[in-house]
Amino acid sequence: MKKINVIIPNYNYGEYLETCLLSVFSQKIDCNVEVLVSDDCSPDQSLGILKRFKRNFSSEKMKLTFFENSINQGEVKNTKFLLNQCDGDYIAYLDADDYWIDPYKLQRQFDFLENNPGYSLTCTGYISLQDGKYVPHAEADYFIGALTHLPVEEIFKPDFIANVNNCIFSSSRFFRNYGDLALDYFDYFDYSDWPLNFELGLRGKIDYQDYTSYVYRIHHDSLSRKESKENVVIGVEEWRAKTNKIFETRKNEYKFLNQKKNGSEI
Numbered sequence: 001m002k003k004i005n006v007i008i009p010n011y012n013y014g015e016y017l018e019t020c021l022l023s024v025f026s027q028k029i030d031c032n033v034e035v036l037v038s039d040d041c042s043p044d045q046s047l048g049i050l051k052r053f054k055r056n057f058s059s060e061k062m063k064l065t066f067f068e069n070s071i072n073q074g075e076v077k078n079t080k081f082l083l084n085q086c087d088g089d090y091i092a093y094l095d096a097d098d099y100w101i102d103p104y105k106l107q108r109q110f111d112f113l114e115n116n117p118g119y120s121l122t123c124t125g126y127i128s129l130q131d132g133k134y135v136p137h138a139e140a141d142y143f144i145g146a147l148t149h150l151p152v153e154e155i156f157k158p159d160f161i162a163n164v165n166n167c168i169f170s171s172s173r174f175f176r177n178y179g180d181l182a183l184d185y186f187d188y189f190d191y192s193d194w195p196l197n198f199e200l201g202l203r204g205k206i207d208y209q210d211y212t213s214y215v216y217r218i219h220h221d222s223l224s225r226k227e228s229k230e231n232v233v234i235g236v237e238e239w240r241a242k243t244n245k246i247f248e249t250r251k252n253e254y255k256f257l258n259q260k261k262n263g264s265e266i
Contacts, residue, residue, distance in 0.1 A: 002032070002089045002090070003031060003032045003033070003087070003089055003090075004029070004032070004033045004034075004088050004089070004090045004091070004092060004110065005033075005034050005085075005086040005088040005090070005091050005177065006033060006034070006036065006091075006093075006106075007037075007079070007082040007083065007085075007086065007091060007092070007094070008020065008024075008035065008037045008082075008095070008096050009040065009079045009082060009096065010037055010039045010040065010046055011039070011041070011072065011078070012042045012043065012044050012046070012221070013042070013044075013046065013096040013221075014042060014044035014045040014049055015097075016096060016217060017049050017050075018049055018053075020095075020098060020099045021035070021049070021053050021064075022099070023094075023099035023100040023214075024062075024094065025053075025062060027100070027105065027106045028103050028104055029062075029107045030110075031110065032060075032062075032088075033061070033106070034064075034087075035062070035063065036067075037050055037065070037096075038067045038069065038078050038081055038082050040069045040073055040074070040075075040078045041069045041070065041071055041072040046096075047068065050064070050066040065085075067085075075191045075192060076187060076189060076191060076192045077187070079186075079192040080182035083182040084182050089176070089177060090175065090176060091174070091176075092105075092106060092109070092175075093170060093171065093173045093174075094171045094214075095170055095216075097217045097219070098171040098216050098217060099215055100214045101213065101214060101215055102211070102212070105172075105174075105213045108209065109122045109209075110174070112207060112209070113175075119205045119206065120176050120178075120201070120205065121168070121173060121174065121175035121197075121200040121204070121206045122175070122206070122207040123169055123173050123174070123208055123209070124172040124208070124209045124210075124212065124214070125172070125210065125212050125213070126169050126172060126212055126215065126216045127212050127214075127215050128216050128218055129215050129216065129218065130218035155208075156168065156201060156205070156207075156208065158198055158202050158251060161194075161197050162244060167197075168193075169214075169216070171216065173197075175200050176203070178203060181196065181199060181200075183250075185249075188242075189243070194243075198250070202250075202251065202254045
């Protein structure tokens with residue numbers, strides 16, 4: 001039977017973690033699921049919640065495994081650690097302060113990748129929640145999906161992802177486990193979403209399913225709302241040039257390795 005790993009990096013999100021986990025354990029899915037949570041030395045009640053869920057919810061079909069970091073590693077290293085623990089066929093990512101609202105999310109995305117081998121990742125839209133209320137985004141649209149002024153196939157190409165770091169919505173992502181996704185160049189970034197999305201764009205096509213699968217919480221501790229530390233220090237233009245160079249280097253490296261693997265002329 002095929003297996004899915006759900007990875008949840010957590011730091012100090014005990015206030016939201018229970019809702020997050022309940023949304024995972026409410027999934028209706030025809031394969032085995034192992035939920036992997038890495039707590040990054042949280043000073044709050046996160047570990048107590050994880051222990052209670054493992055005791056009361058973990059089963060053979062949907063198992064909970066959690067890890068405790070003795071020192072704070074930061075989101076990128078914490079997510080890379082989780083990627084390296086995955087032994088399933090597929091990986092679903094969920095931020096510890098978000099939660100899924102479609103009980104068939106995993107099944108839908110599993111079925112898509114099973115039937116479409118040329119795709120590396122599938123994602124969906126989301127709804128924003130702030131101060132207990134669903135809030136509109138941009139032009140008062142409560143449903144937030146792919147950019148409407150460009151074809152979806154253009155939005156999810158590696159070169160576009162390299163220039164627009166939030167075009168794939170983190171907690172909707174479901175992707176193939178290639179076994180080597182925790183790469184060193186991720187460490188140049190403040191959070192893992194952007195380079196991971198780029199890397200998956202190199203590995204295959206990306207699918208967008210036009211429905212809402214999760215709720216994104218907007219609050220002052222949200223990772224995505226924190227400006228890059230390096231961006232502040234060196235300025236936006238220099239920071240953007242540096243990230244573009246990192247992506248370009250990785251794209252060329254991946255192309256070279258692929259040609260070598262396939263015996264093509266380099």
